Amino acid sequence: MEKVQVNMKSCLQPVPKILVSCRDKDGKNNALAVAYCCNCSYAPPMIMVGIVPSRYSYKIVKDTGVFVVNIVTRAQKEMFDYLGSHSGRDEDKLLKLNIKVEEGIKVNAPLLADCPINIECRVIDSIVTGSHEMFVGKVEYVHANEELADNNGDIDFSKLELL
Numbered sequence: 001m002e003k004v005q006v007n008m009k010s011c012l013q014p015v016p017k018i019l020v021s022c023r024d025k026d027g028k029n030n031a032l033a034v035a036y037c038c039n040c041s042y043a044p045p046m047i048m049v050g051i052v053p054s055r056y057s058y059k060i061v062k063d064t065g066v067f068v069v070n071i072v073t074r075a076q077k078e079m080f081d082y083l084g085s086h087s088g089r090d091e092d093k094l095l096k097l098n099i100k101v102e103e104g105i106k107v108n109a110p111l112l113a114d115c116p117i118n119i120e121c122r123v124i125d126s127i128v129t130g131s132h133e134m135f136v137g138k139v140e141y142v143h144a145n146e147e148l149a150d151n152n153g154d155i156d157f158s159k160l161e162l163l
């Protein structure tokens, strides 16, 4: 098979689409859509999320050092698209969409309650890679809908319809 050169931007696909939620120092909650996200350590468990410095959420994560990764399903596409195309700088997006939040157990940041998996993270490092700053988050607690947990306590991803 002949190979041709294709565009380099975001060439590693598919990757899970997630919503990163955070809370500023005045208690205002926010969330943004993030495609630049991956596991980056097994022991201790860590994941990385890439946030562009111009995002309203960027300063919040930078200042507070905590965030929550919320895994979204196909049914939540509308919420994902809105949070990924409007800024918390202009409005309270979570209030506007009537998004239900719950408190983190380990970090002071909101969980998006209707997302089936919520991963509480504490920033332990960050790397400016170019357009994005990759925040390395130590995983502090993982919440999953009961039916997604298998007998070993692992998430059964086959039961999720990822976006």
Ligand SMILES: Cc1cc2nc3c(=O)[nH]c(=O)nc-3n(C[C@H](O)[C@H](O)[C@H](O)COP(=O)(O)O)c2cc1C
Pocket: 017, 030, 031, 032, 033, 034, 035, 036, 037, 050, 051, 052, 054, 055, 056, 057, 058, 080, 081, 083, 084, 085, 086, 087, 088, 089, 132
């Ligand atoms: C599919 C999709 C993927 C996105 N991935 C990222 C990303 O990885 N990092 C990022 O900083 N912004 C990403 N964005 C853009 C932000 O979600 C968007 O600019 C958002 O409005 C920022 O919200 P904020 O200003 O309230 O933080 C993505 C948007 C979409 C629709």
